[in-house]
Amino acid sequence: MSEFETIKYAIDDGIATLTLYRPDRMNAFTPVMMREMISAFDLADADDAVRAVIVTGDGRAFCAGADLGLGGDTFDYAKRGGKWGEDSPMRDDGSVDFDHPGIRDGGGKVTLRIFACKKPVIGAINGAAVGIGATMTLPMDFRLASDSARFGFVFARRGIVPEAASSWFLPRLVGISQALEWCYSGRVFGADEALKGGLVRSVHALEDLLPAARAFAKDLTSESAPVSIALTRQALWRMMGAAHPMEAHRLDSRMIWSRGASGDAKEGVASFLEKRAANYPDRVSNDLPEFSPWLDDPAW
Template identity: 35%
Template sequence: MSDKKFLNYEQDGHIVTLTMNDPEARNALTGNSAVPEFLAAIDRIHADHAVRAVILTGAGSAFSSGGNVKDMGRYSEMAPMELRREYRLGIQKLPLALFNLEVPVIAAVNGHAIGAGLDLACMCDIRVAAEEAKFAESFVKLGIIPGDGGAWLLPRIIGLSRATELTLTGQMIDAKQAAEWNLVSRVVPREQLLPTARALAEQIAANPPHAVRLAKRLLREALHSRLDTLLEMSAAFQVMSHQTADHHEAVSAFIEKRKPEFRG
């Protein structure tokens, strides 16, 4: 495993940009320190209430190639329970951590998002793609299955039929088709990718942070909750929101016809 740092953490105001920085390995997520660095960055964001939005992107030509195929040879030599433990304490911690992160995450998909790289993009809340981006749920091509939550994430984003098609064929789709299938929100020229993601992050960060965090939590909970359960949670969150200084500021600014100043 290389000693090189995998993830660059940059904060500008209320926005954090995380850049996967191993372009030689096409930002692979295994065989390196990617997962522990992601977990540490997520903990850091959790602890910093000044952070209101996150952008995730990759250095070089790829967003992420997913699992490092060269590293997979050792898996067949491991005892089954040892390998199971490696998955559970390794890559599978990443979807849980990102799912429970209250700050919204925008994936700026700069290039290929393959296998676990596609699933990583699906762990984010919003996906924006460069025109040359490609997407594939390619595990089946290697005789394996999505081991990192992709079978849960992908159908909830693009629907079961299309998710099944991608998963069972391993086929690659381009950014245009990804947009048509609602895998990404928008497609832009490469040079506009980070500015577009930044503008979107600034729009989010301009809103009361408590409302953004609670709204994201509701959207996440809605993926697996009954309507009556979600309504109960919504009522509780709404009571909390009505008591905040930022809500009072928003109402006052609206009445006084001025720009609100949210402090979080």
């Protein structure tokens, strides 16, 4: 188990579990948690023993949103010299340099890191998931919820707006009208409504949630080639924003050409014909093709 301050990170039987760990504050999000979550996903991507990542919370909450310990100044980043204390984006004349890294939304840094992950990511939403606690789950491939989980895109009720790139993710997951209803009202809703609205895949008794997430992760990855999963994850996510199917055709063609000559492809066919379990030789850490869906990551 790796040592962190605000999260726990452990690997068991090929599954990494990232647990938000500030139970006394309902796992409220902080700059330290932001950095530690990003570091944990870096670890997962670099470790070929990890086939999937589960994200959950410790205690009665998943994540109750941003830590509001600063009261009314919580979201006044100019007073703090930047979004998370970086060099100030304020110019000498008092204007704001909106291209400065210091204005970047910390929740967005986390969701973009999850978006770029090379392993399947499953959210096991054990309790309240509000604000960033809800939006950080959107780039996860699947969300499973306990029957006591509650969700809220509460930004308009706090005088701010949805963050963590949720304006891109949420409508693609649940449709524009459902996304707008939840964001306009800012109300908190239960797991059954989240299931009906397409936000979560399934609802479970709390004691069954993590076992269900682990079983699902094993089902997704136990017989599939890790490099194929990595490329498939990125291709499907990124093509949701493509302007024309020709973009998908170009990427598909490159990937099929590259993977068709791989050791994984030879093993996949041989194991099928020989009616045995496959032993894929390629590794995510060093066998991704020279081109990849990750190459269009923005630099900012």
